[in-house]
Structure formats: C-alpha cells, structure tokens
Amino acid sequence: MDMTTADPSDLRVGWIGTGRMGVAMAERLARAGVRLTAWNRTIAKAEPLKDHGADVCGAIADLRDRHVVFTMVSASADLEHVLLGDGGLLADPGHVPGIVVDCSTVSTETSVAMREACEERGVSFLAAPVSGNGKVVRAGQLSLVVSGPRPAYETVAHLLEHIGKSATYVGEGDTARLVKIAHNLMLGVVTQTMAEITVLVEKGGVSRHAFLEFLNNSVMGSAFTRYKSPAFVNLDYSPTFTPLLLRKDFDLGLAAARGLDVPLPVAALTAQLVQASVGTGRVEEDFSILLDLQAAASGLELKPENVAVDDGLGPASVEDPS
Structure with missing residues (x-):
C-alpha cells in the first residue's frame, strides 16, 4: 500500500492482540479518535473497544487494507502466526497493509525474519517494544522505543504519541530490540x-x-x-x-x-x-x-505492612501495587 498519499490525520489503523497490554494501548488510540479496527483470537477481549468508537473484526484478513497495523502479542511464535500463518496479515502478498508496527517483546531473530517478510511484500516494519504494563498505559506513562525505516516512523509518530508519553527513534533495523x-x-x-x-x-x-x-x-x-x-x-x-x-x-x-x-x-x-x-x-x-x-x-522474616503507598500512577493503594 502506498503511504505517500495518506493523510496522517485520516489513517485507517488495525490492531492485532488485545490482551491486558494490547487492549489498554488500543483504547488510547480509539479514545483519541483514530479510525481503529481490532482483532483478537478471543473476540470477547476486543469487544470493550467498541465502547470507545473502535470496530472489531472476525478475521486478521480484514485488516489487510489498513494503512497501519499494530501487533501486540505474547511471544515470537504468536507474531509469526498472525503475520505469516494461515489467514495471516501477510499471507496474501498482493493485499497487504502499508506499515506494521510490532510492540511485542520478541527475539531479535524473529524481528529480523518478520522485517524481511514485510520488506519482500513492500510493507514497512517498525519494531516498537514498550516499557510499562496495563496500568502504566492507562496512566499515560508508557514509553516506546522504535527502529526501522525513518519515513515509516514519521508516518506513525502521531499515533505513538496517543499511546504513550514518549516514543524514541533509535535507528534502522532491529536496534530497538x-x-x-x-x-x-x-x-x-x-x-x-x-x-x-x-x-x-x-x-x-x-x-x-x-x-x-x-x-x-x-x-x-x-x-x-x-x-x-x-x-x-x-x-x-x-x-x-x-x-x-x-x-x-x-x-x-x-x-x-x-x-x-x-x-x-x-x-x-x-x-x-x-x-x-x-x-x-x-x-x-x-x-x-x-x-x-x-x-x-539475611535471616529476616518479612510481613506485609498494609500501608497505602503512592506508586506515582494514581491514588495511593494497598490493593493494587502493579
């Protein structure tokens, strides 16, 4: 897909993976008014995004016409499956998105392989691993580090700003890993x-x-x-x-x-x-x-102190230290 004529304010965005981290990140995009469609293996986990204006699709193939597709999955094998597996995002070389932004924590080897698969199909691939968890995302404190083609990064930079407080570009290839x-x-x-x-x-x-x-x-x-x-x-x-x-x-x-x-x-x-x-x-x-x-x-027996402590992300809490 040619991204050169796409208006950054009107990008059609796909999201793959709505676990605890993914759903919180996708929600921030949806709440910012981004035209977002999400997929998850267990569809019910993506349904809450509808409350924030997003759409939910039943097949990854439905996201192939997006300008940008984010992936946030659990492991290297999962990323390989959603991109290259049966019905995967890149399974039809003639019908692919413009940019894939992978926020998962995967091995450098898998990242290189997925980058090469994208490049073979004319898709730009950005590695964009994150620092934080679901609560950090909701507090707007997530940090992202990004590597890959600079033009692709500049195209999605405004989307990354919606997801977290900072996105740092560190160069080409898989240096972000x-x-x-x-x-x-x-x-x-x-x-x-x-x-x-x-x-x-x-x-x-x-x-x-x-x-x-x-x-x-x-x-x-x-x-x-x-x-x-x-x-x-x-x-x-x-x-x-x-x-x-x-x-x-x-x-x-x-x-x-x-x-x-x-x-x-x-x-x-x-x-x-x-x-x-x-x-x-x-x-x-x-x-x-x-x-x-x-x-x-050290020969010390620890006991909970049961004191409300400020974690810097919201009201001080005893119950939720995450």
Missing part, C-alpha cells in the same frame, strides 16, 4: 539493589514504607522505584513481569554482550540471583520476589 533488552537488564539490577538496601534498613529497625518514602523523594528515587514501592511494602507480588521473563531477557542481554565484547559484571551477577528466584518455583509471581530471597538470605 537491543535497547529494550538493555532496559530490562537495568530493570533487574535496580530491583535487586532496591531489595538489598530495603532489607538492610529493615533489619536495622526501619520500616520499609518509611525508607522507600525517603528514597523516592531523594535524588536516588525514580519513577520505577516509586512504582515498585507498593509491592515491596505490602508484599503483593501480583505479576507484572515474571522471573521467567526476566531470566529470558538476561540471557538475551548477556548473549548480546558477548557478541559485542562488552563486559557486564553486575548484570551477570544479577542474572544468577534472577535464576535463584526461578529456582524457588514461584514463577507465576512478580519478579519483585527478589525481595523475599534477599530477606531469607
């Missing part, structure tokens, strides 16, 4: 460090909520430390990102470091601690269980 992996390495390292110092001060007689309130209001506090504080204070490990997913990203990050001859000593040590969290079998909980492991190694 490396950026997201580096981001998640820091995610693990910071959480482990946060667990260590929180256990240190609690064993010294300071409550977790008092310490984290101080930390979050200091120069060392961040949006992330504030965001994770309710989980640390109230020990609610409802999953936002599991130890298995974090271990996968550490494996990818350390492999990338070897390939580029970059030493990552702190990340390598943290990877072993993430592996220890997986070894506990608590793989369905949030990776914040790193706090529990640090406490156990």
Whole structure:
C-alpha cells in the first residue's frame, strides 16, 4: 500500500492482540479518535473497544487494507502466526497493509525474519517494544522505543504519541530490540539493589514504607522505584513481569554482550540471583520476589505492612501495587 498519499490525520489503523497490554494501548488510540479496527483470537477481549468508537473484526484478513497495523502479542511464535500463518496479515502478498508496527517483546531473530517478510511484500516494519504494563498505559506513562525505516516512523509518530508519553527513534533495523533488552537488564539490577538496601534498613529497625518514602523523594528515587514501592511494602507480588521473563531477557542481554565484547559484571551477577528466584518455583509471581530471597538470605522474616503507598500512577493503594 502506498503511504505517500495518506493523510496522517485520516489513517485507517488495525490492531492485532488485545490482551491486558494490547487492549489498554488500543483504547488510547480509539479514545483519541483514530479510525481503529481490532482483532483478537478471543473476540470477547476486543469487544470493550467498541465502547470507545473502535470496530472489531472476525478475521486478521480484514485488516489487510489498513494503512497501519499494530501487533501486540505474547511471544515470537504468536507474531509469526498472525503475520505469516494461515489467514495471516501477510499471507496474501498482493493485499497487504502499508506499515506494521510490532510492540511485542520478541527475539531479535524473529524481528529480523518478520522485517524481511514485510520488506519482500513492500510493507514497512517498525519494531516498537514498550516499557510499562496495563496500568502504566492507562496512566499515560508508557514509553516506546522504535527502529526501522525513518519515513515509516514519521508516518506513525502521531499515533505513538496517543499511546504513550514518549516514543524514541533509535535507528534502522532491529536496534530497538537491543535497547529494550538493555532496559530490562537495568530493570533487574535496580530491583535487586532496591531489595538489598530495603532489607538492610529493615533489619536495622526501619520500616520499609518509611525508607522507600525517603528514597523516592531523594535524588536516588525514580519513577520505577516509586512504582515498585507498593509491592515491596505490602508484599503483593501480583505479576507484572515474571522471573521467567526476566531470566529470558538476561540471557538475551548477556548473549548480546558477548557478541559485542562488552563486559557486564553486575548484570551477570544479577542474572544468577534472577535464576535463584526461578529456582524457588514461584514463577507465576512478580519478579519483585527478589525481595523475599534477599530477606531469607539475611535471616529476616518479612510481613506485609498494609500501608497505602503512592506508586506515582494514581491514588495511593494497598490493593493494587502493579
């Protein structure tokens, strides 16, 4: 599809994947007045978008005439299926959208393969992984990192602005995937460090909520430390990102470091601690269980403090630390 004559304000947009993240992101587009049609394997999960002016279709093929199609799926195999599988978006080479924007977290290898499949059919492919979860999306705080053809990025930049607070273009190809992996390495390292110092001060007689309130209001506090504080204070490990997913990203990050001859000593040590969290079998909980492991190694028994803590995304809450 020729995008050169498309009016950016009148793009027809498709959306594939309306899980917890996808539906929240698509809702922001629909509420902004974007002409949006969504598909999901379980149609019922896409139905709420109708309340915000979006349409829902019963087949991926119905999205082939869109100017832009976003994908937000769970894994590499899912992305391959919705693009190239039976009835997939690219299954008919003569009838394809103009741009595919993939916001999923997939391997670089899959991203390269999907990019090549798109290019063979004259489709521009943008890798646009995100930082955040459903609550972050709804609060308008999602961040995106994007790589691929610059003209395609400029075409969809206004759409990305509706989805999150920032979208950073980092170059051609699949460099966005490396950026997201580096981001998640820091995610693990910071959480482990946060667990260590929180256990240190609690064993010294300071409550977790008092310490984290101080930390979050200091120069060392961040949006992330504030965001994770309710989980640390109230020990609610409802999953936002599991130890298995974090271990996968550490494996990818350390492999990338070897390939580029970059030493990552702190990340390598943290990877072993993430592996220890997986070894506990608590793989369905949030990776914040790193706090529990640090406490156990320190001879400290943790108990929920049942204190409402501001996560920086909305009203302070005991019930929803995610």
